[in-house]
Amino acid sequence: MKTTLRKQVLEKRPVNQDLISEEMPEIGLIAVDSPNDPKPDIKVEQGIITQIDGTKAEDFDFIDLYIAKYGINAAVAEEAMAIDSLQFAKMLVDVNVPREEILRLANGMTPAKLVDVLKRLNIVEIMMAQMKMRARKSPANQAHVNNVQDNPVLMAADAAEAALRGFAEEETTCLVARLAPFNAMALLVGSQIGRPGVITQCALEEATELKIGMKGLTSYAETLSVYGTEAVMCDGDDTPWSKAFLSAVYASRGMKMRFSSGTGSEVMMGGAEGKSMLYLEARCVWLTKACGSQGVQNGSIDGTPLSSAMPAGIRAIACECLMASILGLECASGNDTYFSNSEMRSLSKMMIQLLPGTDFINSGYSAVPNVDNSFTGSILDCDNYSDVYMAQRDFMVDGGIHPAADQQVINVRRKAASAMQALFAAFHFPEITDEEVEAAVYAYTSADMPKRNIGADIQAANRIMETDFNGFDIVRALYHNGFQDTAESILSLLKQRIAGDYLQTSAIFDETFHVISAINNGNDYAGPGSGYQISEARWAKMQEHMEKLRPDTYLEKNPQAEGLTITEKGTAAHGADADEVVIALSPSFAESQTKTMTGIPHHDILKEMTAGIEEEGMKWRFIKVHDSPDLAKIASQGSRLSGSGIAIGIQSKGTTVIHQKDLVPLDNLELFSLSPLYTRETYRSIGKNAAKYAKGENPTPLPAMCDMSARPYMIKTTILQNAEAGVVKKDKAPTELEIRID
DSSP states (O other), rough: OOOOOHHHHHHHHHHGGGGBBBOOOOGGGGGOOHHHSOOOEEEEETTEEEOOOOOOOGGHHHHHHHHHHHHIIIHHHHHHSSHHHHHHHHHOTTTTTTTHHHHHTTTTTHHHHHHHHTTTTTHHHHHHHHHOOSSSSSOOOOEEEEOEEEHHHHHHHHHHHHHTTOEEEEEOOOOOOOGGHHHHHHHHHHHHHHHHTTTTEEEEOHHHHHHHHHSOOEEEEEEEOOOOOOHHHHHTTHHHHHHHHHHHHHTTTTTEEEEEEETTHHHTTOTTTOHHHHHHHHHHHHHHTTTTTTTOOOSSSHHHHHHHTTTHHHHHHHHHHHHHHHHHHHEEEOOOSSOOSSSHHHHHHHHHHHHHHHHHHHHEEESSSGOTTTSSSOOOGGGHHHHHHHHHHTTTOOOOOOOOOOHHHHHHHHHHHHHHHHHHHTTSSSSOOOHHHHHHHHHHSGSEEEEEEEHHHHHHHHHHSSSOOHHHHHHHHHHHTOOHHHHHHHHHHHHHHHGGGGGGTTTTETTTTTOOTTSSSSSOOOOOOSSSSOOOHHHHHTTTOOOOOOOOOOOGGGGTTTTTEEEEEOOOOOOHHHHHHHEEOTTTTTTTBBBBBTOOHHHHHHHHHHHHHHHHEEEEEEEEEESOOOHHHHHHHHHHHOSSOOOOOOOTTTTTTETTTOOTTTSSSSSEEEGGGGOHHHHHHHHHHHHHHHHHOOOOOOOOOHHHHHHHOOHHHHHHHHHHTTOOTTTTOOOOEEEOOO
């Protein structure tokens, strides 16, 4: 059909490349108001909560039980639940109702009641309420500082620049988990050079992260994830009690800690039980408070591409952040996940938190270019600094960051890179050359850096984890190598671990290590329910003629795994052959699903993977895992059955991991999570590396792939994962497969 030239131009706009979806309430693909959401109610008998949101005590799952026992204030519950939801919504935006009164009453409300209140607010009122309810008076910001090469020299320089620009917290991660000690060290040193008092973390598997924190290399954590359904929590081998215990462990070691949750996580994992994203997040936020955490990182986080694809999804994300503030928690309000091709849409989303202010407007503003961000990209990156600065100026708001002179940036970057050079020399780690230092000062991404010997770096990093190396060793080495001021800053930070003052809600440091928190800098804003309400007709009109994605279009109608002859041979046994690599297949692999999310047939994957193993002179054995769709569990079961202790776990959609039997399920040797980017050659290389590990070699991990074009696949991923979850057989043990590949 012929269209106008204007229409043709409009279709090419970046925002029209974003994927949006129809709602699918039966699997939880709905932001708010699922028909399966419970109605709010509560019963209290002799001071004991005996019913929450229609569920009686004898039917409580462990989330209900924990919230009822340790969360909701039974003494105020009946008073709070009796307040009309619209009336309480008006109280939220009424400057004459003090924040303290809102906190008192909210602590007696059930998850369904909180949702019922918040859905009465429009987006402007949500922002008004957030301005009143955030815990700390002054807003702050957090940065992502990492790179796809895990290059510690560049990371230290980037950490110094981010601290100079005003970020109060900095977070890193690593694509090769064994390099975590170097990444943590880079942020610790670089941050204190940029501005004393910045605190840092390294996002890892929880036990490893705690160990690095206990060594004094990090100061806070936010990777303690909680979920809104018992099934999803159990899939991570977690309970509310284990999370509460781990929270107490962090605090006892003087580490600030917040939980992490966000709309969309449960449906992405195939366990939403038909409930809306916002209702399940209400349970997560309540669980966070009940476990004793001082705060939460929410705002959808990794689920933003999914949540934002739903009608009113961005509004639901704003509601979940406000929910945390209403319960008196520190809120690190997301804005850390790339979700849109449109810079305008990205900035618009962040403005919802930037304008009213939150405790941390971003829980990870990318202080590096998104193409180099190993978190796979943030909503905004260092290329957008000028945009944010201008927004702060235009609206006269404080977003927690500020401009810096170019020469200041160069100076702190050089000092940070030089400090790392001195430390590596002092500890006899692999050399950091003058060339690397100079490159780190001016580099745009890690592609501009000289290549390091990753194998040698891994071995050196292992020494940190295997010895009593700690933060005081860094202080001593810096002090004796000309970096006395940096040594003193790190020492001051370590002293704060003993004092523990910064464990308070919403605590940050100024550059003199004075704690600023909800205790001494509490939000005292003081100063509604009517106005424009979108009618149903208008709401429908606003969505007309938009290209929507139908979720069921991704499911195969008549799946047939061509080129594969598969015979099930009974329960899989422990392998006795040290030359074998187990290939552990997910429940639907080559059955109800026969190709990856980008269309690579499962036949081709197995053909390439086995060829890679064979090229290394090793054998393979196929098993199928039936009781879980979770990749970590699939791979972990495979490695424990493998004669060599090495297994490749693979899901139907193409996500793959190389696992080793002595690792916890969520740890791994190599993870390949961005399946849309992988080719047949990738799977052959995965087979080769797995075989090398089985031979006892230490191969170079496959090059990291970081491409934001993978993000739009999240809806497809969710549908395929739910289909995978639908064929799980909980009581069936792994089975041996004989597969002929034609």
